[in-house]
Amino acid sequence: MSPRNDENTFWTIFGYLLSGLLIWGGIGYGLDRWLGSGFFLLGGLLLGMGSSLYLIWLRFGRN
């Protein structure tokens, strides 16, 4: 791998982690606000973390 690809890989992974937390964490936060509960935010963050790790594995770990 050239340094060029490393750079891309690094920022792609960073982007996935960020969007995982933001999207699913955001959905959880919204559900909490809507339903007045307290556990959806945590669940959303965990789900987001998990799915972004899964996506990173799909993109870079499979072969």
Added chain:
Amino acid sequence: MLRVLAATKGVEGEGFNPPDAGDFNLPPFIEGNVFATKPILLAFLSALLIATFFILAARKASVVPSKLQFAGESVYTFVRNDLGRDVIGHEFMRFVPYLFTLFTFILVNNLFGIVPLIQFPTMSRISFPYVLAAFTFFVFHYVGIKRHGLISYLKGIMFIPGVPRPAYVLITPLELATYFLVRPLTLSLRLFANMFAGHLLLLVFFLGGEHLLQGVIGLKLISPFSFAIGIALTFFEFMVQCLQAYIFTLLTALYIAGALVDEH
């Protein structure tokens, strides 16, 4: 100008006023005209400088290049080969003008941060990186849509092959967010934050050194160290400024390359 302004601010207060985000808020120099500010002036100046430099370098081009022609050509060759050809592949020539403009514009505007008397990186005002990232955003999506068609381009983003069907529920929103939100945001914020922080750092050490000079004898003796660190940081900033221009252009090229690939 900023230096003097900030310095007087530091003197008239009780103690040392550390530089903060307010130091980036330069008021317009023509009263009431919001476009007559230093960053905007610098952006125009950079366009002028770049145009002049490359016109002069390209004029009277000869087989045995002059020093100026050599300098101009090395920048061009670097962008064309390292950022264009090696990243995008065989149809890179279409994008070289854009990449070249982007690279030189960002580079010169960043370098303004350490050029004596100018000393303000244009890109530390966030609107400039935002606009540049918006250009890149439109370019790579336009290229992708034109190549694949809107539907299959979006499909290519949303569904990566070889995943069990239910998993798409988890993954598709992330892919969409990455392509449409995170990419332009990280692109602009990275450039902005690096320039902002770098400029702030230089301000701290130079203004701090200046303030120490006005203190008692013991403090006066320390102040050279502050200036020395400031000078060392200036060289470090030079590196960061070049690197950030390179990364912005490189990622643009990578995004374009990603939009062009066939299987996606």
